[in-house]
Amino acid sequence: MLLTSAALGVTVICMGLFWARRNLVVVSVEGASMEPAVRHGDRVLVRRRRLHRVRTGDIVVLEPPSDGPYRTAATAGPDGRIWNVKRVAALPGDPLPPGVPGEGQVGPGTFAVLGDNRADSIDSRHRGLFPAERLMGVVVRTLSAR
Numbered sequence: 001m002l003l004t005s006a007a008l009g010v011t012v013i014c015m016g017l018f019w020a021r022r023n024l025v026v027v028s029v030e031g032a033s034m035e036p037a038v039r040h041g042d043r044v045l046v047r048r049r050r051l052h053r054v055r056t057g058d059i060v061v062l063e064p065p066s067d068g069p070y071r072t073a074a075t076a077g078p079d080g081r082i083w084n085v086k087r088v089a090a091l092p093g094d095p096l097p098p099g100v101p102g103e104g105q106v107g108p109g110t111f112a113v114l115g116d117n118r119a120d121s122i123d124s125r126h127r128g129l130f131p132a133e134r135l136m137g138v139v140v141r142t143l144s145a146r
Contacts (some may be wrong), residue, residue, distance in 0.1 A: 023048050025082055025136065026143065027061050033115035033122070034059065034085050043143040044085065051091070051111060051132035058088045059139040062113065065127055083136060086113035087124055099125040111135070 029042045037059060046061045054060060061083050090112040091099040096102050100112050110129035115121020123146060124130065 019027045025061075027085070027136075029085055030121045033117050034087070035120075037087075037116050038085055038139070038142060040142065043142050044139045045143055046137040047140050048137040049135065051109070051135055054088055054091065054111070054135070054138060056088050056091055056094065060088055060113065061069075061085055061087060061136040061139065062130055063134045063136070064122075065134075083123075084113075085139065086115055086121070088112070089114040089124065097124070101128050 025046045025048065027044050027046055028036050028039060029044060032040055044061070049060075063081060064084050088111060089100070090106045092106050092108050092110065094106050094112075095112050096104065096106060097114065100110075106129060108110055109132045111132070112124040112129055114123045114125065
């Protein structure tokens with residue numbers, strides 16, 4: 001049986017929607033730790049990525065440690081998880097950024113993040129390196145008008 005062009009078009013659209021639902025997430029930003037790049041109240045479009053697809057300088061969404069500051073039920077999303085928006089400062093094999101605890105290089109499967117607004121950011125300077133499992137993805141664009 002041959003697919004008509006209309007059926008093929010519907011199939012392609014459905015595949016695209018399936019891909020988008022699996023790979024794209026919209027996250028609302030709370031707080032000033034990434035100002036001026038991302039502001040409180042902005043909504044950002046995030047593409048799910050694994051650590052090996054992330055680059056230094058990318059703005060990422062990640063889950064903070066379960067026992068740190070700013071981790072309360074009131075700040076959790078509908079799924080009960082809390083997400084932070086930060087900039088990648090170092091990846092596996094890179095030197096540790098100034099102020100991040102430890103010596104030498106970032107180890108395999110971990111990465112360091114810093115907020116652009118360092119005076120108002122809880123990041124790798126306070127929490128250390130983040131395991132790759134805590135990474136949701138990379139911010140690809142801001143959706144909200146400022």
